[in-house]
Amino acid sequence: MAVVLEVKDVKKHIGKRQIIKGISFDIKEGQIFGFLGPNGAGKTTTIRMLVGLIAPNSGSIKIMGHDIQKEKEKALGNVGCIVENPDMYGFLTGRENLVQYAKMYGNVTKERIDEVAEIIGLKDRINDKVKKYSLGMKQRLGLGQALLVKPKLLILDEPTNGLDPVGIMDFRKIVRQMATENKSAVMISSHILAEIQQVCDTVAFINGGEIKSVESLNDKKTKDAKENFVIAxxxxxxxxxxxxxxxxxxxVKDDKDKISLSLDTGKSSKVVSELMKANIEVSEFYKTHKNLEDRFMQIVEGGEAKDVAADK
Known part of the structure; x- marks a missing residue:
């Protein structure tokens, strides 16, 4: 798969304060990439650099091979973006708002505007004034403007804000459609970890201006078919x-002074039995929950969730 976004050793400081401390990652076509971190971790600063609102102090950002510092127009011509509260003209209709954005892009047909209105579920309300829209409808319209040019890189910052459950399911469908049919790279920044886990296949954890880890959720979901334990x-x-x-x-892994392992569901008591047969003392034995929330706490906050195994 071709690399759509390449971020290499990017740093950003404001005065003497180092905001971003040399982050590197890439997103390939068809990949849905989650960007997670606590408030103040550097998510917003990173996104602002990716869309050309601010410049990095060092390092490079390339979109479809175009350096955003040297070929800004060519790089950003491949980008669609929606932030948490997209700016819309309330006195215009939804369609008129999309027309305004289409004029900025310069290569969007009327047919594409109609198609986008249907994709985002606003076909029946697209000719209403935006001031009459709910927050969720405005969020849909914001997503629509980002989709107008079938972007190769779609950047979404808190995209499900204000959406009801149906809207969230529609959002997932749209994102997956863009990734598969248009082979777009999709980057989603959100504080809703369950939503990231539902839609993303890869996730980066950022904290203190540093990328702590980039992990495949597909691999994790495969592992989650089994139970994970720790033995001391x-x-x-x-x-x-x-x-x-x-x-x-x-x-089975030697994890400092403990052993981590995965096993078939319901086999934990069998493990204890086999260790006892071999006269091996077990001082601790507990199950670990490897969902995204636990992993987030483990990497970003330094914590680790654990339970004592129930099936003895």
Missing amino acids: TPNMVEAIGVLTKLPFVYD
Whole structure:
């Protein structure tokens, strides 16, 4: 897959304060990329650099191979963007707003405007004044203006703000459609972790102006089909030897002073039984929940959720 967005060692400071500390990542065509971090982590600053509102102090940002600093028009010609509260002209209709944006792009047909109105679910309200729209309808219209040119890079900042459950499901459908049919790279910044987990296939965790980790959610979802556990024992070498021979145990890893592993559902009591047969002392044995919220806490906040295993 071709790389649509390439961010390489980008830094940004305001005065003496370092906001972004040398971040690097890329997004390929067809990829839906989540961008997660707490308030003040650097998400908004990064997005503002990606859309050309502010310039990095060093490093490079390339969109479809065009450096945003050297070929800004060519780079941004491939970008569609929606921020949390998109600016719309309330005294104009939804259609008239889209027409205004279409004029800025310069290559959008009337047919494309009609098509977008249907995609975003505003076909029956597109000729109403925007001041009569709900917040969710304005959010849909904002997404519509971002889709007008079938962008190769679609950047969405808090895109589900104000949407009801039906609107959120429609949003997921639209995003997946853009990724598959148009082979767009989609970048979503959101504080709603469950939504990111539903729609994204890759996620980057940012905190303190640094990318802490970039991970595939597809890999994680595959692993989540099994249960994940942690074992603490003074007999690490012997325990690992026993565990690696069990057919229902996977991904056994020496994690400092503990052992992490995955196993088939319902086999935790069997693991304890096998370790006891080998006269291996177990001081701790608990299940870990590997959903996105837990991973976020683990990477960004330094915490880790855990339960004692229920099935003994």
